[in-house]
Amino acid sequence: MTARTWRGWIGWALLMASFATLAALSGMPVAKQIAPGVYVFQGTGDAVAPANRGMVANNGFIVGKDGVTVIDTGASYRYGRAMIEAIRAVTPLPVKLVIITHQAPEFVFGAAAFRDEGVPILAHERAAQLIRERCAVCLANLRKTLGEDEMAGSRVTVPDRTVSGTTQLESGGRTLQLLHFGPASTPGDLAVLDTQTGVLFAGGLVSNGRIPELRNEQIPGWLAALEHVRALDLKRVVPGFGPPLSGDSIMLTGTYLRELDASVKRAYKTGQSLSDAMHNVQLPAFSHYKIYAIAQPQNVQRIYLQLEKQ
Numbered sequence: 001m002t003a004r005t006w007r008g009w010i011g012w013a014l015l016m017a018s019f020a021t022l023a024a025l026s027g028m029p030v031a032k033q034i035a036p037g038v039y040v041f042q043g044t045g046d047a048v049a050p051a052n053r054g055m056v057a058n059n060g061f062i063v064g065k066d067g068v069t070v071i072d073t074g075a076s077y078r079y080g081r082a083m084i085e086a087i088r089a090v091t092p093l094p095v096k097l098v099i100i101t102h103q104a105p106e107f108v109f110g111a112a113a114f115r116d117e118g119v120p121i122l123a124h125e126r127a128a129q130l131i132r133e134r135c136a137v138c139l140a141n142l143r144k145t146l147g148e149d150e151m152a153g154s155r156v157t158v159p160d161r162t163v164s165g166t167t168q169l170e171s172g173g174r175t176l177q178l179l180h181f182g183p184a185s186t187p188g189d190l191a192v193l194d195t196q197t198g199v200l201f202a203g204g205l206v207s208n209g210r211i212p213e214l215r216n217e218q219i220p221g222w223l224a225a226l227e228h229v230r231a232l233d234l235k236r237v238v239p240g241f242g243p244p245l246s247g248d249s250i251m252l253t254g255t256y257l258r259e260l261d262a263s264v265k266r267a268y269k270t271g272q273s274l275s276d277a278m279h280n281v282q283l284p285a286f287s288h289y290k291i292y293a294i295a296q297p298q299n300v301q302r303i304y305l306q307l308e309k310q
Contacts, residue, residue, distance in 0.1 A: 121160055
């Protein structure tokens with residue numbers, strides 16, 4: 001390495017460090033590289049609130065030889081714009097594609113910023129349908145929680161490209177596998193595997209240190225999907241919430257789901273009322289997880305009401 005090249009590299013590194021510092025101070029997302037060309041914006045994992053500006057979920061991007069692929073887009077148009085600027089600080093290559101892993105408000109509303117840049121947006125066909133049918137309500141709720149200023153410009157953005165099942169594609173010069181295991185955390189879950197590095201963006205299938213929120217789930221399918229993920233040759237897994245994982249630690253999501261389902265069924269079988277079950281069904285091993293106090297009784301309620309319909 002020549003002296004000029006070395007000085008250039010140092011200058012670039014200092015510029016990137018300065019950007020990361022300014023981004024952190026301003027509340028912008030900060031990209032962390034976890035594998036060659038693979039970057040993650042890690043959210044707080046908390047419940048959406050004004051203090052965190054809705055930046056609670058994970059998303060990221062993959063840099064190939066001629067372009068960038070974005071995975072999930074955050075909770076607001078403003079966040080989507082901040083993602084675009086953060087990506088430009090890493091690479092001058094254009095964003096070629098946005099992939100939405102599932103329909104959940106913390107993951108979809110930044111898509112409008114990419115749509116305004118002319119970037120195609122892809123999701124599973126069932127996720128696209130749910131975004132079209134339900135995201136207006138989610139957007140209204142986020143506006144109430146975060147305020148009009150934070151959500152300015154945010155709008156429902158229906159993906160313009162869809163897949164119906166597992167698909168392999170080339171995007172930005174990287175080979176990606178879009179994995180669909182059937183209805184799981186939602187009917188239209190996708191997991192995105194970068195074949196070059198073995199990094200999987202798991203979307204709604206995996207959560208780390210945060211209680212999964214049951215919304216449109218099929219627990220048997222979700223558990224089966226986790227087994228499929230575990231069988232893959234993966235180097236890192238980026239969960240929907242929380243720090244990246246490796247090894248069998250992804251299965252803690254499945255452990256929670258199994259114990260929750262079994263505990264609610266026992267409460268129902270022994271004649272506990274819904275209100276009693278929501279209070280009594282506790283999983284102490286997960287009580288330190290984020291949003292436990294909020295999500296646990298809601299999850300109990302959802303399963304209990306499903307049992308009443310059987």
